[in-house]
Every structure is written in C-alpha cells, then in structure tokens.
Amino acid sequence: MNNSLPRLIDGMIATLRNEVIPHVDGEFARGQAYGLIYMLNSLRLRADWSPAFVGEQLAAQRELAMMLQDLGVEASLLPEAGSADGIDMRALEACRDDNDRRVCALLDWIDDQRSTLAPQRAAAIDEALRRYMQRQLKWELSTSAKPMFAEISSGSE
Amino acid sequence: MTRLNPESPQAGSNLQDDSRLRLRLAAYLQTQTGRAWTLGPFTRYAVGFSWITFGFTACEEGAEEHGLILRLGPPYGLFAPYSAQPQFAALKVLEGSAVPAPRAYWWSDDAAILGAPFFVSERVAGTAPVPWGTGEGSGFEDGYRRRIGAQFVSALAALHRQEWHGQGFDDTVTAGNAAKIQLDFWEQARERWALRPYPMLHRALRWLRRNLPQAPRVSLVHGDYRLGNFLEQDGRITAILDWELVHPGDPHEDLGWAFLPQYAMGSGLICRLVSRDEFIAQYQRESGIAVNEQSLHFYRVFALVKLALTHIAAVRCFEDGRFNDMRMPAMGTQIAPVLRQIEKMLP
Incomplete structure (x- = not known):
C-alpha cells in the first residue's frame, strides 16, 4: 500500500461516519457500521503493515547490492543491508525508501557513465537494475487485492 | 473578469455550503451584469477529484431561465493550486x-x-457514457459505437486544428520545446507529490x-481526452x-x-469506441497532421507516467488528510x- 495504515483507518472511519451512516436507514445496520468504526479504532491501536511485505522488498535490495558489487559498482552507491528482523516498521520503510533513492541515483549514474564503461559491464548493470525493478513490481502486484473500480464507480456489485 | 487574491484567507472554506455559494454567486453576477439574478437550487455532480461541479438554473431579471454550470477549483484539490483562466x-x-x-x-x-x-458555463444536455467491465466487446451497440467513435475523433482533429495564439495561453511553446515543457511540469509534480521514490518511474x-x-x-491539447469526459445525447456528442x-x-x-x-478496458479499441487504425486514419x-x-510511442509512455503521477497525487492528497474519499x-x-505497463513499453 502507498498510504500509511493509521491514515487509511482514519479515512475509512471518516467515510463511514460522514458518507455511509447518514444514508443507512435501518437501526441495526447503523449499529453494525458503528461496530466497524469501533473495530477499526481498535485495529489502529495495535495493527501495522506486515514486516514480511517490506522484508521481501529489502531482500530484493540486498540481492541487487550483491549483484552490483560483483559487477564492480562502488560500495557507496549500493543499497544498504536492511532486514525484516527489526520491529520498527517506520525504520524498515525508511530503509527501503532510502535504498530506492540509491537505485534512482544508480539509474542516473549508469546513464552518465555509459560511454566510459565496457559495453558488457554496462549491459549487466542495466539488467541487474531492471530485474530488481521487475521483482519489486511483481511483489507489489502479487500482494494486491482484486481491483473493484467498477463497483466503486457504479455503487453496485 | 478578475484575477486577484488567490491566497485569500477564506480560500477553500465553505465550498460545500451551496446556499452560501448561491448568494455569493448571485451577488457576483449582479456586479458583472448590473441586473438582479435568481438562482435555483444547486446540484453537486459526483465527478472527478479536482474541480467541484454544481449545476443550477439561473434567471436574469427580465430574461428566460436557463441551465448553468459552476466549477470551483478548491485549494485542497488533486492538482491545486488552480486557475480558471486556461479552461x-x-x-x-x-x-x-x-x-x-x-x-x-x-x-x-x-x-x-x-x-x-471558478468559472460559469452553459449546462449542456447529455450524459457521459462509461461502460464498466472488462473483456471483449466495447460494451456499446456496434452502430452507436461507430457513430460516437467517429465524432470523438472528429472533435479531437478539430481541436488540434484550432487557432489559439493570443488568447491567453503560453505563447512561448514551440514545436521544439513542447515535450520538454510538459515533461518539466510533470517531473516537478513528482517532487511535490511522491511520498517515496519509484525507481521505474525515475527510469521512465x-x-x-x-x-x-x-x-x-x-x-491546443485537451490533456484528459477520453471516454467519460464527453456528454452524449441521441447518438451525438x-x-x-x-x-x-x-x-x-x-x-x-x-x-x-x-x-x-x-x-480500452480490454476491448482492444481506443476508449472502447474505435480501432487504433481507424482512429489514426x-x-x-x-x-491534416x-x-x-515514434512520437506516438513517446506520448503513450508519457501518458502512463502522467497516470502513475496522478495516482501518486491521490495518495498524497489522502495522506495529507485533504480528502477522505476512498x-x-x-x-x-x-x-x-x-509502472508495470511502463516497464513493458520501455526498450
């Protein structure tokens, strides 16, 4: 997900309160909606994104760093090690984002240095970066729910 | 028309309060025309994430009633800050x-x-056809699809033939810098909107x-020319x-x-209306263009980049608490x- 979990929960609660409950006629149904708000507030106090999700992203970054190291890319340019063993999700996400910033800088670097690098080495670095980006996107897609935009737009299932 | 004070302290407040808007718009119309106006109830249209759209009837003193549209660009909207001038x-x-x-x-x-x-325009009759669902077929009856599709292409061709210089648009745009100006605009938007880096977007x-x-x-480029952004009535756009x-x-x-x-939503047709070859021909x-x-390929990749950035803007708007819209x-x-689609289009 691209939004933070607390903000998503706050948005869901506000939507239920302002957009849904005022249009629900039945007392029982409205009560159920308040039950949802209560449970969402409870989740907000204890839940967080799964470390396994960010863990896979960090693993892909570690693998990229190793491949690029083998290709002789300077250590200061490489993604840094991070693991899902940590318990602070904010720190894990910050590590992932910092590493992706390094990947963006590497994309700039390879373009700038291409004329000075051996063609085979440049192609191997390109390929490593491409595979990394593919792996990250594939992971995001495989952990996404089936879209419901038709239902969202039409208001019916 | 005025172009003052976009940073007014009350900017954006009370935009949902249609009775207040009615009073203020009626007063504004009186200052513009020198005659009293009676405005009917406002109906808010649930479209888009940017401009707020209201429909209403209006009657100028001594004249016939007619339908109008009021569009407001709120400071919390997806692409804010807005100007009504280009539209x-x-x-x-x-x-x-x-x-x-x-x-x-x-x-x-x-x-x-x-x-x-804000701006006020005529209210045009018609509905915006949007067939939901995916898979083969356009979702439209074939004859209807062809008629609307031909008008859809014709309107775009006419727009691109239209003379626009000296009408308040950026006259410094040339054939040589048009792509760069747009790319700069959207790249700067990424700096404002993105909450995290996206390497594939960077590569693109x-x-x-x-x-x-x-x-x-x-x-003149419309900028959002697609199915869903036109009205149709009795087979006519x-x-x-x-x-x-x-x-x-x-x-x-x-x-x-x-x-x-x-x-295309899986139909294989441009906007579910017309085949690629028919469209281009x-x-x-x-x-006459x-x-x-190669240019089309460039702008297809650019369109995906703009779409990704629009989604990134939506994430930002929601995260900042500007909207609770799910x-x-x-x-x-x-x-x-x-981004996966972009990856498939890049060499």
Missing part, C-alpha cells in the same frame, strides 16, 4: 468551432468571491528526457468536458492519453500496475 480561455476559443463544448460566461481566480477560482522519466520529440505543430489540463502542446499528447489501455485525414509512430487510496493501488 475559460479554451472554451472561449472553441465557441462556434467544430469542437462541441459548453459556452463559457464568467471566470475569476479571486478566492475572495466564492472561496476558490529519464527515457522520456532522452527521447523528446519535435511536435508536428503546436496545438454534445460537449467535450473537463478542460482543466488544457495547454498548448504536441497534438500526439492527446492521442497518447486516449490510447491508454485503462480506457480518420484523425490524419481530418486534422501526420501521426508519427477512491484516492484505491487509486494508489494502481501505481504498481501502471
């Missing part, structure tokens, strides 16, 4: 042209008047910058809507956007699929 200028330029568009009457960027930049932006095309001419991204640029830009797979015939395949985080889930 108003585009609609004025297109009056009496072959592009079906609402007549525009008044505009102002002075937030002290209604709380946000670099590729675009290395492959900037020369425009065949500088045309009555108005092209949603001009908030209008700008002078390379006409291929509108083709790239209309050709997005998101609007008719467009070339009517616009030869479609360059469509926004839902749009955020589409960043990865769009």
Whole structure:
C-alpha cells in the first residue's frame, strides 16, 4: 500500500461516519457500521503493515547490492543491508525508501557513465537494475487485492 | 473578469455550503451584469477529484431561465493550486468551432468571491457514457459505437486544428520545446507529490528526457481526452468536458492519453469506441497532421507516467488528510500496475 495504515483507518472511519451512516436507514445496520468504526479504532491501536511485505522488498535490495558489487559498482552507491528482523516498521520503510533513492541515483549514474564503461559491464548493470525493478513490481502486484473500480464507480456489485 | 487574491484567507472554506455559494454567486453576477439574478437550487455532480461541479438554473431579471454550470477549483484539490483562466480561455476559443463544448460566461481566480477560482458555463444536455467491465466487446451497440467513435475523433482533429495564439495561453511553446515543457511540469509534480521514490518511474522519466520529440505543430491539447469526459445525447456528442489540463502542446499528447489501455478496458479499441487504425486514419485525414509512430510511442509512455503521477497525487492528497474519499487510496493501488505497463513499453 502507498498510504500509511493509521491514515487509511482514519479515512475509512471518516467515510463511514460522514458518507455511509447518514444514508443507512435501518437501526441495526447503523449499529453494525458503528461496530466497524469501533473495530477499526481498535485495529489502529495495535495493527501495522506486515514486516514480511517490506522484508521481501529489502531482500530484493540486498540481492541487487550483491549483484552490483560483483559487477564492480562502488560500495557507496549500493543499497544498504536492511532486514525484516527489526520491529520498527517506520525504520524498515525508511530503509527501503532510502535504498530506492540509491537505485534512482544508480539509474542516473549508469546513464552518465555509459560511454566510459565496457559495453558488457554496462549491459549487466542495466539488467541487474531492471530485474530488481521487475521483482519489486511483481511483489507489489502479487500482494494486491482484486481491483473493484467498477463497483466503486457504479455503487453496485 | 478578475484575477486577484488567490491566497485569500477564506480560500477553500465553505465550498460545500451551496446556499452560501448561491448568494455569493448571485451577488457576483449582479456586479458583472448590473441586473438582479435568481438562482435555483444547486446540484453537486459526483465527478472527478479536482474541480467541484454544481449545476443550477439561473434567471436574469427580465430574461428566460436557463441551465448553468459552476466549477470551483478548491485549494485542497488533486492538482491545486488552480486557475480558471486556461479552461475559460479554451472554451472561449472553441465557441462556434467544430469542437462541441459548453459556452463559457464568467471566470475569476479571486478566492475572495466564492472561496476558490471558478468559472460559469452553459449546462449542456447529455450524459457521459462509461461502460464498466472488462473483456471483449466495447460494451456499446456496434452502430452507436461507430457513430460516437467517429465524432470523438472528429472533435479531437478539430481541436488540434484550432487557432489559439493570443488568447491567453503560453505563447512561448514551440514545436521544439513542447515535450520538454510538459515533461518539466510533470517531473516537478513528482517532487511535490511522491511520498517515496519509484525507481521505474525515475527510469521512465529519464527515457522520456532522452527521447523528446519535435511536435508536428503546436496545438491546443485537451490533456484528459477520453471516454467519460464527453456528454452524449441521441447518438451525438454534445460537449467535450473537463478542460482543466488544457495547454498548448504536441497534438500526439492527446492521442497518447486516449490510447491508454485503462480506457480500452480490454476491448482492444481506443476508449472502447474505435480501432487504433481507424482512429489514426480518420484523425490524419481530418486534422491534416501526420501521426508519427515514434512520437506516438513517446506520448503513450508519457501518458502512463502522467497516470502513475496522478495516482501518486491521490495518495498524497489522502495522506495529507485533504480528502477522505476512498477512491484516492484505491487509486494508489494502481501505481504498481501502471509502472508495470511502463516497464513493458520501455526498450
């Protein structure tokens, strides 16, 4: 997900309160909606994104760093090690984002240095970066729910 | 029309309060025309994430009642801060042209008047056809699809033929810098909106910058030309809507956007209306502009980049608490699929 979990929960609660409950006629149904708000507030106090999700992203970054190291890319340019063993999700996400910033800088670097690098080495670095980006996107897609935009737009299932 | 004080302290407040808006708009119309106006109840249209749209009836003292549209660009909107000037200028330029568009009457960027930049235009009859679902077939009856499809292409060809210089648009855009200006705009938008880095998006932006095309001419570009952004009645397109991204640029830009797979929805047709070959043949015939395949490829990639950035903007708006609309985080889930499509289009 691209939004933070607390903000998503706050948005869901506000939507239920302002957009849904005022249009629900039945007392029982409205009560159920308040039950949802209560449970969402409870989740907000204890839940967080799964470390396994960010863990896979960090693993892909570690693998990229190793491949690029083998290709002789300077250590200061490489993604840094991070693991899902940590318990602070904010720190894990910050590590992932910092590493992706390094990947963006590497994309700039390879373009700038291409004329000075051996063609085979440049192609191997390109390929490593491409595979990394593919792996990250594939992971995001495989952990996404089936879209419901038709239902969202039409208001019916 | 006025263009003052967009940073007014009351900017954006009370934009949901339609009774207050009615009073203030009636007062504004009186100052503009010197006559009293009676405005009917406002109906808010649930469209878009940017401009707030109201429909209402209006009666100028001693004249007949007619339908009007009020559009407001709130300071918390997806692409804020807004100016109503480009939309108003585009609609004025297109009056009496072959592009079906609402007549525009008044505009102002002075937030002290209604709380946000706004313009008032004619209310055109019709509905916006959007067949949901995916898979083979357009979702439209074949004859209807062909009739609407031909008008859809014709209107775009007419827009791209339209003279626009000296009407308040950026006159510095040339065939040589049109692509760069747009790329700069969207790249700066990434700096404002993105909450995290997206390496595939970065790669795409670099590729675009290395492959900037020369425009065949500088045309008025709609910026969001697609199914869902026009009204239709009795098999006739009555108005092209949603001009908030209008700008002078390379006409291929509108083709790239209309050709997005998101609007084909699995039909294999451009906007579920017309085949790619038919679209290009008719467009070339009517616009007199030869479609360059390399430029089209560039603008198809650019369209996906703009779409990814629009989703990123939605995530940002939601995260900042500017909206609680659940469509926004839902749009955020589409960043990865769009980046995957970009990856498949890059060499």
